[in-house]
Structure formats: C-alpha cells, structure tokens
Amino acid sequence: MKEILENFYGLLKEKHINSFLVTYKPNVLYLSKFKSSNAYVLCLEGEFFFFTDSRYIQGAKEKIKHMEVINIEGNFLEFISKFLKTKNIDSIHIDKTVSYSFYEELSKYINLSFEKDPTFFLRKVKSKEEINIMKEGVAKSDAVYKRLLDFVKPGMSEKDVKDFVVCEFLKEKAQKESFDTIVATGKNSAVPHHETSFDVIEKDKPLLVDMGLMWGHYATDFTRTFHVGKPSDEFLKVYNIVKDAHLFAIEKAKSGNILKDVDLAARDYIASKGYGDYFTHSTGHGVGLEIHEEPRVYKTSEDIIEDGYVFTIEPGIYLPNHFGVRLENIVYIEAGYPKVMSSISLDLVVL
Numbered sequence: 001m002k003e004i005l006e007n008f009y010g011l012l013k014e015k016h017i018n019s020f021l022v023t024y025k026p027n028v029l030y031l032s033k034f035k036s037s038n039a040y041v042l043c044l045e046g047e048f049f050f051f052t053d054s055r056y057i058q059g060a061k062e063k064i065k066h067m068e069v070i071n072i073e074g075n076f077l078e079f080i081s082k083f084l085k086t087k088n089i090d091s092i093h094i095d096k097t098v099s100y101s102f103y104e105e106l107s108k109y110i111n112l113s114f115e116k117d118p119t120f121f122l123r124k125v126k127s128k129e130e131i132n133i134m135k136e137g138v139a140k141s142d143a144v145y146k147r148l149l150d151f152v153k154p155g156m157s158e159k160d161v162k163d164f165v166v167c168e169f170l171k172e173k174a175q176k177e178s179f180d181t182i183v184a185t186g187k188n189s190a191v192p193h194h195e196t197s198f199d200v201i202e203k204d205k206p207l208l209v210d211m212g213l214m215w216g217h218y219a220t221d222f223t224r225t226f227h228v229g230k231p232s233d234e235f236l237k238v239y240n241i242v243k244d245a246h247l248f249a250i251e252k253a254k255s256g257n258i259l260k261d262v263d264l265a266a267r268d269y270i271a272s273k274g275y276g277d278y279f280t281h282s283t284g285h286g287v288g289l290e291i292h293e294e295p296r297v298y299k300t301s302e303d304i305i306e307d308g309y310v311f312t313i314e315p316g317i318y319l320p321n322h323f324g325v326r327l328e329n330i331v332y333i334e335a336g337y338p339k340v341m342s343s344i345s346l347d348l349v350v351l
Helices: 003-015 025-032 057-063 076-086 101-107 118-124 128-151 159-171 188-189 233-252 259-272
Strands: 019-021 039-044 047-053 068-071 091-094 111-114 184-186 205-211 213-216 222-228 284-286 293-297 308-314 314-320 321-325 328-336 335-339
Touching: 003 025, 003 039, 003 118, 019 025, 025 047, 025 118, 039 076, 047 057, 047 076, 057 068, 068 222, 076 101, 091 308, 118 293, 128 159, 128 205, 128 213, 128 222, 128 308, 128 328, 159 184, 159 205, 184 188, 188 205, 188 314, 188 321, 222 233, 222 321, 233 259, 233 308, 233 314, 233 321, 259 293, 259 308, 293 308
Parallel strands: 019 091, 047 068, 091 111
Antiparallel strands: 019 039, 039 047, 184 205, 205 222, 284 293, 284 308, 308 328, 314 321, 328 335
C-alpha cells in the first residue's frame, strides 16, 4: 500500500498539486482497501486521511493502518472544510466525477479546482495480488458455467437460467453478481445487452450467456454462446468467424502494442468475412474493481499495452431478428504476453 500512495502523490507532484480529495467510491476502495458506502480519502502533501462515518469507523480503524482514520461528525462537507482549516488549507483539487450539488455545496466553504483523480491511472495496471484475486474469481465463474451446461434444458425460461447462475455464484461464496446476468435465447441473442426475460429456451436455437461475479471486490466477466440442439450451417459459419476473430485479437494483446490494434484485429477480420456491419461494440474493456473501467479496447484507443493490463476480449456478430454470437474472456498481460484467465474452451458446445 505504501507504494500505491507514494505513486499517487508522485502523480500529483508532477502537476504541482499538493492536496486532493478522492470521492469516487471505487477509487476510495482502491486506496484504502476498505469498503464503505460513505467514505473519502484526502491527500495533503503526501499525508493521507480516510474519512467515514460511525457505521464503519470501528472496522476502518481495525483494518486501515496506512492512513489516519477519521470519524465524520455531522455533514461531511462542513466537517471536511473545518478539518482543512485546521491544516491551513484553503483550496483542494477534486475529480469531475463528483455531482454538481457536491461541488456547489463544498465550494461554499473552500476553493475547488478540477483535476483527474490519479487513482484512475494507477488502477489501469494491476498488481500480481489483484490479478490473483481475479483469477480466483474466474475459476469460480468457470465452475458455475460447467454446472450450467448440465442444467440447461429446452422449455426452461431465460429467467430460470439466470436464477440458476446467481444461486450458483452465491454457493461459490461470491459477494454478488458483477452485473445483471444476460441470458438470451434465439433471436434475443442478436441484442448485445438483451434484458433477460421469461422467453422459453427452444430446441435447435442458440443460447448466449454473459455472466460475472464479484470476488474480493474484483469483477469477472465471461460470455459464451452455445447451441441447444442442432445448429444451422449459418450459425456454425458465424460462430467460427467470431472464434477466429477472438484469437486474432488475443495475438495482438502484447506489451508495446497499441490497444486499437487488438480491436482492429477482430474488427477487420469480421469485416473481411462480410459481417462488419454486425459487430456493433468495442472488442473489450478494462475490468477490475468495476465491471467497466480503463483501458477501453476500441479502434480509437491509443493506449500502449503494459504488463499488468487486464481487459476483456469479446468480439461478436449480431444478425437482427435471427441470432447473435459473442465469445468473451478476460486476459491479463504478463512478461509481455497475454494470458487468458478462463479455462473454458472457445469450441462450440452443442447440448
């Protein structure tokens, strides 16, 4: 933790900033390693303070040893302004993620300036500890998916399948879903973020399942499209194109390469097969404390890939009112090369 805080303050010093109030909850969690619905981290010239209320103060004082823990008394905005005055501070920097009402109220007490929270930059590169936590979460998700394949039968509803996934996550001691599980049968699979419904799973139709859990406060994200009954020739063709696009994208996910090249490897291949208009989203996104975070894996992304980057690769083809195919894995970069967290094959499963 000491290194993280030193890096945080180092980024501030590069911009000649001495004071910063971290308000974005995932960033507060990252810096403090403590979960609270009402908490803030303040950096003053390299000294760090963690603020939370009486509901959390005892646990915070027991767990947080790398910064001073302070109990919020009354309204936080008034409390922090009084605290800053005791430190002879009359201005601080905050991130634009704050609400307008927060900014408007706090600005009554102290001068405010906007600057991007350095924590966003720090979170882009995951430590070995973070990656290991995520790998543990993915192993649990994989186990649930394997059980799911034994569970799914024609005649069930999408909601039945979703409920099974959520219950199995909890059996694996997950904290919760990392997002609402997507279960999409038949033509519903052509909607990238279909809302799981009571539609019945039919024989000889595809089933797309996009699922993730929270483990140790870190998210997992995983998608497979499989087939219930005999697949059509067109489905097999599209499935194999998406599978190959996924593999081409992984090949580009190496340290020193530009993230847009990962996206374009999948996108250009799908376009070369005549389906470019039906790949309608980015190839991937960062994942960690949040299900969607930096870096973004898109055709305009100029980020240079580094060891410690963790992101999804999830190309898809969606044929409206017909079917869709998406295949998603989380990859992490280690010693210059991509490693896939999931052990689940990309090969088509036919039930």
